[in-house]
Amino acid sequence: MAFPENFLWGAATSAYQVEGAWDEDGKGRSIWDNFVRIPGNTFEGTNGNVAADHYHRYKEDVALMAEMGLKSYRFSISWSRLLPNGRGEVNEKGVEFYSDLIDELLKHNIVPFVTLYHWDLPQALQDDVAGWESRVCVDAFAEYARLCFERFGTRVNHWITFNEPVIFEMFGYVTEAHPPAKNDPHLMYQVSHHVNLAHAKAVLEYRELGFQGEIGLTNVISPAYPYTDSAADREAAWWAESFTFHWFYDPILKGEYPAEYLAAIEEQFGKLDITANDLALLKQAKSDFIGINYYQPARIAAPEAESLCAVGRESNTGAAGNASFCGRYRTVLDTAQFEYTKWRWEICPDALRDCMHRIKDRYGEIPIYITENGLGDEDTVVDGVIFDETRINYISRHLSACKQAISEGIPLKGYYAWSWIDLLSWLNGYKKRYGFVYVVGSTLERKKKQSYFWYEQVIASNGESL
Ligand code: BGP
Numbered sequence: 001m002a003f004p005e006n007f008l009w010g011a012a013t014s015a016y017q018v019e020g021a022w023d024e025d026g027k028g029r030s031i032w033d034n035f036v037r038i039p040g041n042t043f044e045g046t047n048g049n050v051a052a053d054h055y056h057r058y059k060e061d062v063a064l065m066a067e068m069g070l071k072s073y074r075f076s077i078s079w080s081r082l083l084p085n086g087r088g089e090v091n092e093k094g095v096e097f098y099s100d101l102i103d104e105l106l107k108h109n110i111v112p113f114v115t116l117y118h119w120d121l122p123q124a125l126q127d128d129v130a131g132w133e134s135r136v137c138v139d140a141f142a143e144y145a146r147l148c149f150e151r152f153g154t155r156v157n158h159w160i161t162f163n164e165p166v167i168f169e170m171f172g173y174v175t176e177a178h179p180p181a182k183n184d185p186h187l188m189y190q191v192s193h194h195v196n197l198a199h200a201k202a203v204l205e206y207r208e209l210g211f212q213g214e215i216g217l218t219n220v221i222s223p224a225y226p227y228t229d230s231a232a233d234r235e236a237a238w239w240a241e242s243f244t245f246h247w248f249y250d251p252i253l254k255g256e257y258p259a260e261y262l263a264a265i266e267e268q269f270g271k272l273d274i275t276a277n278d279l280a281l282l283k284q285a286k287s288d289f290i291g292i293n294y295y296q297p298a299r300i301a302a303p304e305a306e307s308l309c310a311v312g313r314e315s316n317t318g319a320a321g322n323a324s325f326c327g328r329y330r331t332v333l334d335t336a337q338f339e340y341t342k343w344r345w346e347i348c349p350d351a352l353r354d355c356m357h358r359i360k361d362r363y364g365e366i367p368i369y370i371t372e373n374g375l376g377d378e379d380t381v382v383d384g385v386i387f388d389e390t391r392i393n394y395i396s397r398h399l400s401a402c403k404q405a406i407s408e409g410i411p412l413k414g415y416y417a418w419s420w421i422d423l424l425s426w427l428n429g430y431k432k433r434y435g436f437v438y439v440v441g442s443t444l445e446r447k448k449k450q451s452y453f454w455y456e457q458v459i460a461s462n463g464e465s466l
Contacts, residue, residue, distance in 0.1 A: 003403060003463035008111060008414030009455075011065075011436060012074035012372055014118035014163065016048045017423040019078065021055035025093035028084025030120035031131070035179035046429030052421050053444050058101050060446065061421060064437055066108035068452060069459045073110050074371060074416045075101070076118035076163065079144050086122035087140045095151050102155050113371075113416070114152070115160040115218065116145055116202065119168045119178070126180060132169075132191040138198045145202035149209050157213030159206065160291050160371065161199045164220045165192065166248050177427065186269040193274055196251045200285035217252050218291030218371045221245060222298040223355040227332045232302035236329035240300045245358070253290060253363040255283035289413070290359060293372035294398075297351035299332040343376055343432060347394060349401040356410045367411045373398050374418035376425060376432040379449060386438045386449040395451070396458075396466045403463060417455065421446070 016032045023029070036047035054061055065073055079086065081094035105112045121131050129136040145161065171178035173188035199217055206215045224240035226233035242261040250258050256279065266272060333340075339347045356368055375394040380387045395417055406412050422435040430441060436452040439445070457465050 003406065004413075005462070007412075007462065008072040008113070008369070008416075009070065009459040009463075010072035010074055010111075010113065010414055010416035011070060011420035011455075012113075012416040012418050013052075013054070013420050013423055014076040014115065014120075015078035015081070016051070016118065016120045017419075017426070018052045018054040018075070018421065020048065020050040020053045022047075022049045024055070025081075025097070026084060026091040027078065027094060028080035028086075028091075029123040030078065030080045031123050031126050031179040032120050034123055035181070041181075042427055043429040043431065046424065048424045050444070052423050052439050054421070055097065057444070057446075058097075059104060061437075062101070062104045062108060062110065064446060064448070064452075065105075065110055065420065068436070068456045070110055070420075071459065072113050072158075072414060072416070073105055073420065074113040074115065074160075076115035076120075077148060078120055079117065080120065080122035080124070082147060083122065083144055084124070086125035086128070086137075087143050090147065098152060102152055106155060111158065112156050113158040113160070113369075113414075114148070114156050115163050116148060117141070117161065118163040121179075131180060132194050132198075133187060135194060135197070138194050138201060141198040142201035142205055146205045146209070149206055149211060153206075153209060153211045153213070157211075159213065159215040160218045161202045161215065162195060163218050163371075164293060165195050165217075166219055166244055169195065186272075189265055189269065190272055192247070193251075193272060193278070196282060197278055199252060200281045203285035203287065204281075214288035214367075216287040216289040216291055216369075218293055218369075219248050219252075220293040220295070220372075221355040221358075222294075222296055223351050223358060224298045224300045224329075225351075227299045227301040227334075230302070233300065236302045237300040239328035240298055240331075244298070246362075249290070249359070249363070251282050252287055253359075253366060255279070255285070287366070289367040289369060290363070291369050291371035292355065292359070293418070294352045294355060294370060295373065296346040297348045297354075299334065299338070299346070300329045301332045303328055303330050341375055341377065341390075341394075343428070345376070347397075349397040352398050353401040353405045353408075353410075356405045356412065357408070360410060365411055367413050369414045369416065370402065370412065371416050372418035373415070374434045376428070376434050378431060379433050379438060381438075384447070386447060388449045388451045391434075391449075391451045392454045395455070399458065399463060399466050403466070 022033055036042050084091050102112050125131050125137055131137055169188050169192050173182050176183055203215050224237040226237040246258040375391045419434040421437040422433045422439040425432040438447040438449050
């Protein structure tokens, strides 16, 4: 049982959560820049104006990565930093920032793994064409993707088109917890289709330019388990699996929608606009890998009310939430039976191994990267030492699950802890920390946590010393 020689030991961030410099050097506004300004949307009104100030401190950050021995850094590009209006005029200062960051990484032999869309849609596109509700946005994304490939494609060989469509679509169009904060399930499914088309177009752009690197998409999986063995709970789990897993992965990995689920949606919410040309496009755009973000499984029980779509929202109170999603299913929280984080996300390493098997069983030998996995916590600082054993414990157990999965034949090529450095938690500000590197709130000074030293050893031993 061992990790392969060239395994990518990584850590991840995203632009809005880490960069800051929200209106500097010609950057346009994103939907998150505006959303956080509406009172009540985020914990204590926290925003990404400064975040971890990575925009100004990226050299120091990359030096810390190099010192640790990090093999790969996953980060995202802010679309509105490159194209302030979403399309058209290019902001060269924005291009320069990412170009310099990439060079800095390569100088230290750190592989850049780049996400094109980590939720920060240019506000201009939201205003002008209603964002993902419109097919114009699909073409705008293809234009943006092409720009990124042209400018960075000779230096970046790993591309993720979208991060977690399931979250930004469900939270943006049903639970109202993310921008544009609507509650319209039919629209959510239509948006979902547009995002899949945008992914497909970007994949084709990449191939057309002749690059030899790899391109795929990242989604989150919370594998569904029936809470009890009752027929009702097992059926509910089927619905949960159909929505949160098959609905989002089938079009990317099979080029089609799960027929039974699609029929059920259309019966309840009305026809979706999906043409034969669209389906041909999805079939054509083959992904080279699939990225999995994994945090927790879902314990599923039969619903209390009938509706196909999830409702309920993630907490933004700075404390644990009670997000209970009902629909044709609901998620169950059972603190007596299961283990949870402080934010009540269930800790279950074996479900990570299981979800890789579910991918393999359904889609075959597609290479997998774990593109996010980690623990949000309030870390304890004693005499300048940052103790985060709970994080070490969490990551260590999940890496053991990865090791086992590899020994069972799963083609896992890399693991990215979320996150490299403390950064903005979307709804819970800077209170919920995830990084190997601690950021002091008042000064933004960087300090190594205990987990930093631990991960350094893990990498040095290629996973032998978990
Ligand atoms: C994922 C996102 C990340 C990150 C993580 C932790 O869904 O891709 O961007 O934020 O979740 O979530 P949170 O910050 O809400 O604790």
